[in-house]
């Protein structure tokens with residue numbers, strides 16, 4: 001039904017609000033927004049898992065595992081075919097020979113994180129890369145031996161850092177500093193970080209923080225943190241698991257020392273796929289840097305001379321160890337081509353802001369204080385993900401998560417009490433969000 005009303009603005013201009021398209025809570029509004037969306041067609045580039053009734057499910061878990069790009073499937077099949085047809089010659093023959101396969105990914109991966117191509121390499125997995133980076137950038141001395149992380153760091157990062165301390169014979173109690181939200185608050189407060197750096201700056205060897213905090217969705221000010229830390233001689237690394245492919249990054253310009261990210265969340269390269277690693281330009285040619293070496297990091301022209309003197313490639317590739325899993329790199333290639341097809345991060349972020357704004361407005365309008373959004377509302381401080389807490393007496397968040405699942409909505413549950421929903425600009429639509437909020441309201 002079309003309802004005709006008029007709205008009067010402050011300068012008495014009359015705007016007709018005469019159809020459902022202008023009512024943000026209507027399906028017509030979402031349909032109209034999808035029609036206006038220049039990236040709407042990107043959804044066809046993905047396989048969307050179905051609900052039990054055979055229609056497309058409402059998938060909001062791109063923060064955990066991105067959906068399958070059709071180009072990734074094609075690229076993997078190409079590698080399988082090359083292996084079938086060429087055997088070992090696949091290393092050197094064909095359009096995408098395996099020997100330099102990781103090089104086909106570098107330029108696009110570098111664009112996504114705002115780096116120079118020589119600063120980036122796709123290799124290993126995220127936690128493995130954190131260790132390799134710490135082998136180079138955590139070199140404790142008597143004076144400087146501490147590492148600062150956040151109190152609610154992803155467990156793998158926490159374990160990695162503790163084990164690095166132990167590896168160097170440093171006690172965790174004395175050397176691990178934690179930046180925690182204040183009592184009763186969900187978000188990290190910079191005043192507390194500056195104070196820790198002020199107090200312990202001369203003892204800190206490394207600060208390792210997320211670009212986007214996985215639980216709350218809070219984006220950290222990576223540039224400012226790097227500046228403040230460098231002023232005290234502290235190395236800075238970022239875990240970009242939830243940032244790469246989600247927000248715009250300028251790692252090179254921000255002078256970050258190193259960064260690591262996985263490729264299976266917002267970059268849609270498939271579970272456990274090969275990860276990304278960034279080493280700033282000013283470090284890549286420093287062959288004196290300690291590193292855990294392997295033959296794939298050795299100078300390409302002399303690698304097959306099989307000599308025993310390690311000569312690292314003077315780019316981020318110098319940190320590679322093994323010849324990489326090409327089937328997985330192929331998936332990454334298809335996934336990165338998909339991001340490129342969409343116009344890269346500026347185009348994705350532009351849509352992402354509209355999608356998440358719409359989700360926030362709709363949740364507030366339809367559910368009021370029944371839902372608490374712990375993610376910062378300021379667009380500069382969040383990516384696409386919203387972390388929701390159910391704020392209804394007697395209603396358990398975990399039960400709500402299960403109920404959503406039964407109704408075709410895939411979200412993810414994180415202990416102790418958060419439902420994370422990530423509308424992803426590559427394949428989510430405004431109508432997906434409309435249906436999510438409608439179903440959430442019905443479930444409550």
Ligand SMILES: *Cc1c(COP(=O)(O)O)cnc(C)c1O
Nearest residue numbers: 125126127154156214239241262
């Ligand atoms: C997803 C994620 C991981 C996962 O690590 P893997 O080594 O890829 O298994 C680690 N850290 C953070 C912050 C993450 O979000």
